[in-house]
Amino acid sequence: MSDLDLSYILNQLGEQHEEYFNAVSPPIVQTSNFLFDTVDDLRQAFAAEYDAFLYSRGNNPTVEILKQKLAALDGAEDALVFNSGASAIFCSVLPFVKSGDHIVSVKAPYTWAQRLFEVILPRFGVTTTYIDGTAIEHWQAATQANTVLYYLESPNSWTYELQDLSAVAALAKQHNIVTVIDNSYCTPLYQQPIKHGIDLVLQSATKFIGGHSDVVAGVVSGSKAHMSKIFYSEYMTTGAGATPFHAWLLLRGLRTLPIRLERVTRTTHAMIAWLKLQPWVSNIIYPLDAQHPQYALAKSQMKDAGGLLTFALEVKTVQQMESFCNALKRFRMAVSWGGHESLIIPKCAGMPAEDFDASNATHRQVRVYFGLEDAEVLQHDLLQAGKQAGLNIH
Numbered sequence: 001m002s003d004l005d006l007s008y009i010l011n012q013l014g015e016q017h018e019e020y021f022n023a024v025s026p027p028i029v030q031t032s033n034f035l036f037d038t039v040d041d042l043r044q045a046f047a048a049e050y051d052a053f054l055y056s057r058g059n060n061p062t063v064e065i066l067k068q069k070l071a072a073l074d075g076a077e078d079a080l081v082f083n084s085g086a087s088a089i090f091c092s093v094l095p096f097v098k099s100g101d102h103i104v105s106v107k108a109p110y111t112w113a114q115r116l117f118e119v120i121l122p123r124f125g126v127t128t129t130y131i132d133g134t135a136i137e138h139w140q141a142a143t144q145a146n147t148v149l150y151y152l153e154s155p156n157s158w159t160y161e162l163q164d165l166s167a168v169a170a171l172a173k174q175h176n177i178v179t180v181i182d183n184s185y186c187t188p189l190y191q192q193p194i195k196h197g198i199d200l201v202l203q204s205a206t207k208f209i210g211g212h213s214d215v216v217a218g219v220v221s222g223s224k225a226h227m228s229k230i231f232y233s234e235y236m237t238t239g240a241g242a243t244p245f246h247a248w249l250l251l252r253g254l255r256t257l258p259i260r261l262e263r264v265t266r267t268t269h270a271m272i273a274w275l276k277l278q279p280w281v282s283n284i285i286y287p288l289d290a291q292h293p294q295y296a297l298a299k300s301q302m303k304d305a306g307g308l309l310t311f312a313l314e315v316k317t318v319q320q321m322e323s324f325c326n327a328l329k330r331f332r333m334a335v336s337w338g339g340h341e342s343l344i345i346p347k348c349a350g351m352p353a354e355d356f357d358a359s360n361a362t363h364r365q366v367r368v369y370f371g372l373e374d375a376e377v378l379q380h381d382l383l384q385a386g387k388q389a390g391l392n393i394h
């Protein structure tokens with residue numbers, strides 16, 4: 001945390017109640033543009049739109065309150081809020097690359113980061129090398145004379161692999177390389193990459209920040225110099241900023257972020273202890289499990305972790321996989337995570353059913369997210385679905 005305490009950031013920072021009738025909850029300042037009394041005032045706003053309320057594609061008072069809180073949570077000088085995590089990714093990479101440049105990225109980053117690296121950037125002469133980011137030597141070896149950006153995702157939301165944030169940041173600094181991390185898994189409450197020397201931290205605010213599965217949004221935070229560079233380039237040209245209403249929903253979500261995360265984390269630890277006792281479960285992958293290959297690193301750079309993990313089911317057929325998932329009543333089948341509701345996605349949903357191979361453990365994997373339900377309710381649901389699917393449950 002920065003010098004400010006967490007409850008001050010969430011309850012007070014950036015809020016000026018006297019400017020809006022002493023209302024506790026800030027207004028949704030639903031306006032496209034802002035008035036000026038004099039030509040000189042307007043001139044100043046034109047000259048420095050990054051610091052002005054001129055037009056809501058740039059700055060808006062409701063969004064501004066949220067930005068201040070999000071920047072403080074990350075221990076950053078400033079933040080920008082986007083209308084999706086994907087636009088946060090796009091706008092934190094694009095401003096720092098030009099034709100002929102090279103990126104080093106962790107392998108299997110978030111789907112739409114991959115599309116950016118594989119489909120969009122090559123059209124403009126920017127190439128990317130994917131590496132196994134778990135060892136600093138791999139970053140070193142992949143770095144070329146034209147490498148300008150390192151892209152991290154720690155832990156990765158599908159593979160749960162980590163990168164040593166301090167080591168990667170130090171290497172980047174030696175070569176004058178910008179570092180960008182997707183910190184969606186941890187949120188700033190559980191990991192603060194800027195403290196480790198990472199330049200730009202992004203999150204899908206759709207997940208834990210929003211927390212109620214009702215808004216799609218993203219955040220990027222970093223130094224004022226980096227943020228204003230992003231503001232005057234891709235942020236303004238794509239018009240990808242969050243709307244005042246979405247910012248207001250995110251402010252509402254933020255108020256309870258610590259208590260939601262605490263609850264989700266407690267449930268997660270209880271569920272893992274329980275899952276380990278189940279003969280129909282194998283291969284639990286979770287960064288703060290003592291059996292995770294990078295457990296020591298996770299302990300050293302993450303405060304905790306909660307909600308999202310993967311395990312395999314002891315099934316013989318794809319029909320068993322499907323009947324297990326179809327029979328769940330409290331876990332719902334859907335993408336996303338970080339909300340109030342528990343969710344499940346089986347790996348086999350991403351492949352033709354006839355390609356399922358039970359001898360391949362990854363085909364038997366499910367990614368689950370534990371929401372705000374009681375652990376006992378979730379356990380009961382898994383057991384009843386497992387019985388219907390003919391798993392080894394007695």
Ligand SMILES: *Cc1c(COP(=O)(O)O)cnc(C)c1O
Nearest residue numbers: 084085086110157184204206217
């Ligand atoms: C969901 C997600 C994103 C993308 O965010 P959207 O808000 O869906 O655009 C990026 N990274 C990770 C790890 C995610 O889970």
